Amino acid sequence: MITLLLLLLFSDPILNYDFGSSKSGxxxxxxxxxxxxxxxxxxxxxxxxxxxxxxxxSFANNGGFASLRSKRLQLDLAQANTIEIRYxxxxxxxxxxxxxxxxxxxxxxxxxxxxxxxxWVTKIINVEELYQxxxxxxxxxxxxxxxxxxxxxxxxxxxxxxEASFLLEIDYITIK
Numbered sequence: 001m002i003t004l005l006l007l008l009l010f011s012d013p014i015l016n017y018d019f020g021s022s023k024s025g026x027x028x029x030x031x032x033x034x035x036x037x038x039x040x041x042x043x044x045x046x047x048x049x050x051x052x053x054x055x056x057x058s059f060a061n062n063g064g065f066a067s068l069r070s071k072r073l074q075l076d077l078a079q080a081n082t083i084e085i086r087y088x089x090x091x092x093x094x095x096x097x098x099x100x101x102x103x104x105x106x107x108x109x110x111x112x113x114x115x116x117x118x119x120w121v122t123k124i125i126n127v128e129e130l131y132q133x134x135x136x137x138x139x140x141x142x143x144x145x146x147x148x149x150x151x152x153x154x155x156x157x158x159x160x161x162x163e164a165s166f167l168l169e170i171d172y173i174t175i176k
Contacts, residue, residue, distance in 0.1 A: 014080050015154075015175040017070075019051045027071045028155075038063020040158075049171065056165040057092065057158055065136070067097070068168070069155030076150045077143075077175070083125040084174045089116050091166035093159045098130065098151045107134040109143050109151075112159060113168075120171070136161070 017027075028051060033040045040063045042055030053068040075098070085096065095110040109130040113123065130143035136159070156168060 013174045013176050014077070015073075015075055015173070017170075017173040019046060019049060019170060019172060028068055029071060030067070031069055032066045033058075033063040036063075037061050038065070040064065040066045042066035042068070044068050051170050052167065053156065053170075054165070054167040057160075057163050059163055064161060065158050066166070067155055067157040069097075069099075070153050072152055073154075074150050074152070075154065075175070076148070077127050078145055078148050080127050080145075080175050082176050083111070083127060084122065084172075084176070085113075085125070086120060086122045086171035087113060087116070088118065088120050088169040089113060089167070090118055091115070091164050092162070094156045094166070094168055095133070095159045096125070097133070097155050097157050099153045099155070100149050100151050102152065105135065107132045107139055107141075109133070110157075113156070 028044060030042045030044050032038065032042045039058040039060035040056065042053060044051060044053045055066050057064060057066060093115060094113045096113055097108050097110045099108040110133045111125050111130055127143060127145060132139040132141040158166065
């Protein structure tokens with residue numbers, strides 16, 4: 001246990017998005033249900049050393065989701081142990097998502113992020129706690145590090161199926 005703790009504390013990160021750096025914030029884009037005709041809105045911007053993602057979910061015209069996603073990357077979690085994220089979330093629950101494929105209908109891995117009532121939360125996620133999701137539904141499969149393919153993108157997607165406004169603020173994401 002002590003060895004694992006020391007490894008996590010002193011190992012170099014596999015990926016580090018520190019939104020205090022304007023360079024980290026430019027690598028993100030918003031994808032809402034408008035790509036399929038929906039009416040949900042979401043906007044992202046940098047301020048106060050963090051990225052803000054805010055908007056509202058609408059079911060109009062078969063809508064129902066908003067997401068903030070990194071631009072393309074090659075992320076290999078075969079040697080990763082944890083994902084650490086410091087965030088604040090109001091309005092709706094979201095999920096951290098890691099995509100291996102370009103096609104939206106193929107499964108991705110995710111982890112739920114619950115509302116924090118305006119308080120900053122630092123969440124440390126063991127990569128083995130990631131679960132496979134397809135079109136918002138759990139498939140029953142957990143992430144298997146030994147069989148892992150590289151991830152092409154990571155992001156955040158609205159998780160609750162209800163109409164509401166939201167505000168997600170992210171200070172940093174570190175994968176070790």
